[in-house]
Amino acid sequence: MYPQAAAPAASRALRDHNVYRFLTRRAHGFFARDAGVSYRKNLGLLRKIICQESTKFKNVWTTHSASPIAYERGRIYLDNYQCCISSIAQEPRILYQKPKCSKSEKIEDALLLECPLGEMLPSPSDYKSSLIVLTVRNWLLRLSADSGEILEKIYLADSYCKFRYLSWDTPQEVMVVKSAQNKLPAAARQAGIQESVLFYLAVFQVLPLSFIGMLEINKKIFGNSVTDVAVSNGILIVMYSMGLVRLYNFQTILEQFMEQPFDLGHEFNWNGQAGVVGKYPFGLPRNIKITDTPPLLFEASSLENAFQIGGYPWHYIITPNKKKHKGIFHICSLKDNALAKNGIQEMKCCSLEPDWIYFHPDMSGRIIHVGPNLIKVLKLKEDKNNTEQMEVAEDFTIVTNRENCVSNTVTVTASGRVVKKRFNLLDDDPEQETFKIVDYEDELDLLSTVAVTQIGSDGRAHLDIHCNEHGILFKSIPLLESWDVTYSHEVYFDKDLVLHIEQKPNRRFSCYVYQMVCDTAKDDECSSHEKTERAFCKKGGRIFECI
Numbered sequence: 001m002y003p004q005a006a007a008p009a010a011s012r013a014l015r016d017h018n019v020y021r022f023l024t025r026r027a028h029g030f031f032a033r034d035a036g037v038s039y040r041k042n043l044g045l046l047r048k049i050i051c052q053e054s055t056k057f058k059n060v061w062t063t064h065s066a067s068p069i070a071y072e073r074g075r076i077y078l079d080n081y082q083c084c085i086s087s088i089a090q091e092p093r094i095l096y097q098k099p100k101c102s103k104s105e106k107i108e109d110a111l112l113l114e115c116p117l118g119e120m121l122p123s124p125s126d127y128k129s130s131l132i133v134l135t136v137r138n139w140l141l142r143l144s145a146d147s148g149e150i151l152e153k154i155y156l157a158d159s160y161c162k163f164r165y166l167s168w169d170t171p172q173e174v175m176v177v178k179s180a181q182n183k184l185p186a187a188a189r190q191a192g193i194q195e196s197v198l199f200y201l202a203v204f205q206v207l208p209l210s211f212i213g214m215l216e217i218n219k220k221i222f223g224n225s226v227t228d229v230a231v232s233n234g235i236l237i238v239m240y241s242m243g244l245v246r247l248y249n250f251q252t253i254l255e256q257f258m259e260q261p262f263d264l265g266h267e268f269n270w271n272g273q274a275g276v277v278g279k280y281p282f283g284l285p286r287n288i289k290i291t292d293t294p295p296l297l298f299e300a301s302s303l304e305n306a307f308q309i310g311g312y313p314w315h316y317i318i319t320p321n322k323k324k325h326k327g328i329f330h331i332c333s334l335k336d337n338a339l340a341k342n343g344i345q346e347m348k349c350c351s352l353e354p355d356w357i358y359f360h361p362d363m364s365g366r367i368i369h370v371g372p373n374l375i376k377v378l379k380l381k382e383d384k385n386n387t388e389q390m391e392v393a394e395d396f397t398i399v400t401n402r403e404n405c406v407s408n409t410v411t412v413t414a415s416g417r418v419v420k421k422r423f424n425l426l427d428d429d430p431e432q433e434t435f436k437i438v439d440y441e442d443e444l445d446l447l448s449t450v451a452v453t454q455i456g457s458d459g460r461a462h463l464d465i466h467c468n469e470h471g472i473l474f475k476s477i478p479l480l481e482s483w484d485v486t487y488s489h490e491v492y493f494d495k496d497l498v499l500h501i502e503q504k505p506n507r508r509f510s511c512y513v514y515q516m517v518c519d520t521a522k523d524d525e526c527s528s529h530e531k532t533e534r535a536f537c538k539k540g541g542r543i544f545e546c547i
Contacts, residue, residue, distance in 0.1 A: 310359025396471035
């Protein structure tokens with residue numbers, strides 16, 4: 001009897017276990033027919049194709065502008081976001097072109113908003129990518145990324161503050177709109193009038209766009225020497241002029257100091273104000289009033305307020321708060337402030353541009369330290385002799401190619417006269433190959449670097465693609481346009497696309513678009529620095545150089 005009775009029970013338990021495993025694997029994206037699995041397989045194939053020796057990147061077209069150029073996920077924005085061009089096609093394809101806007105409609109900042117997975121949204125337009133933009137007159141607009149159509153409009157505030165910056169608290173979930181630092185006119189200061197509010201922050205949940213709250217950063221609460229604030233990953237970060245950085249739990253601030261929640265588009269009558277939330281002329285209510293100093297989570301002193309948190313277990317990176325320590329980085333445990341073993345990192349280089357360090361964006365907990373001719377990827381691991389302490393160890397390094405560099409301090413002329421140089425080259429001298437940009441392509445799990453050599457007025461750059469795990473060089477892509485180290489440059493490696501944006505003097509901007517090609521017959525054309533034939537085409541009133 002007992003074995004017979006146990007059999008159905010065991011069968012049910014096995015069935016329930018299999019159902020649980022099926023649902024769990026599906027929730028984590030392991031179900032064979034899920035779109036996520038196909039997408040990951042496609043990215044894996046694309047990664048292999050890009051790393052093949054026969055695959056090249058060709059400069060397919062170029063455009064120029066008198067205003068800044070921005071790039072976001074396959075879209076190039078010009079004319080203060082009034083023109084949007086797809087970078088995917090081999091020829092420039094204008095997605096939308098709006099009439100030139102007035103100065104009062106100028107866009108100050110923008111964020112790309114993408115549809116969250118697995119959520120029901122109120123409007124069909126919410127399932128497509130959109131652009132959140134902030135105008136000079138305190139309007140927050142949500143635009144269709146493909147057509148530029150205005151999907152939502154929110155009025156933030158009248159002239160008592162000027163909102164200027166957009167950032168993510170939690171990427172694609174919670175957005176923060178920050179004002180410029182609030183300063184009184186000189187005449188008001190001379191008259192003895194004092195302004196206690198330094199910054200305003202407005203916080204929103206996105207898709208659907210909903211208002212969480214607005215708060216003031218007041219010197220009566222946080223002190224007179226506050227220079228900047230930010231909200232990131234649920235933490236309110238307050239920076240001070242003497243290098244001090246203080247962290248507060250933002251969720252605790254919301255719970256403790258929010259006076260009343262408000263919904264966008266609803267009428268309100270509060271604190272002597274009446275209107276509609278997010279509509280002109282009332283804007284948003286300041287419904288978070290910090291009346292006392294919030295509980296302090298953590299504080300540190302660092303040169304130029306440089307402070308980063310990351311790694312596993314949690315660590316932070318600072319530079320001791322003295323000018324003589326510039327270029328020296330301390331890696332410490334967030335738990336007890338203990339310096340990690342080998343936690344003092346210094347490149348010991350002599351250069352005009354400082355080296356820089358940051359936690360690797362691949363969430364591996366590693367650290368990337370970039371100098372003029374050396375990139376060190378570091379990892380945190382347990383110290384063998386002390387399991388309570390973490391050790392900073394080298395994972396791998398990437399070095400520039402300086403084989404052709406002439407470093408002799410003594411030269412002999414044709415007549416036999418010996419000439420000694422009175423100076424040594426800097427580590428980032430333009431005549432020596434120098435790292436300028438390091439980036440991570442998260443969808444392909446590849447690390448990219450841009451190195452530049454400039455002799456006279458002729459500068460040459462190349463983008464190298466490395467294995468993110470071991471640093472092995474897979475491919476080097478020459479950038480055919482001349483690179484002037486005195487100009488400002490941005491380079492994006494986005495799947496099968498490389499984009500170079502250059503800012504020249506007198507507000508002249510150029511955008512060079514490179515796309516992946518697998519035709520081996522065009523190898524010489526893709527990698528040659530010689531001038532190739534270019535055709536000029538006009539689209540939407542804009543001239544493009546096509547190759």
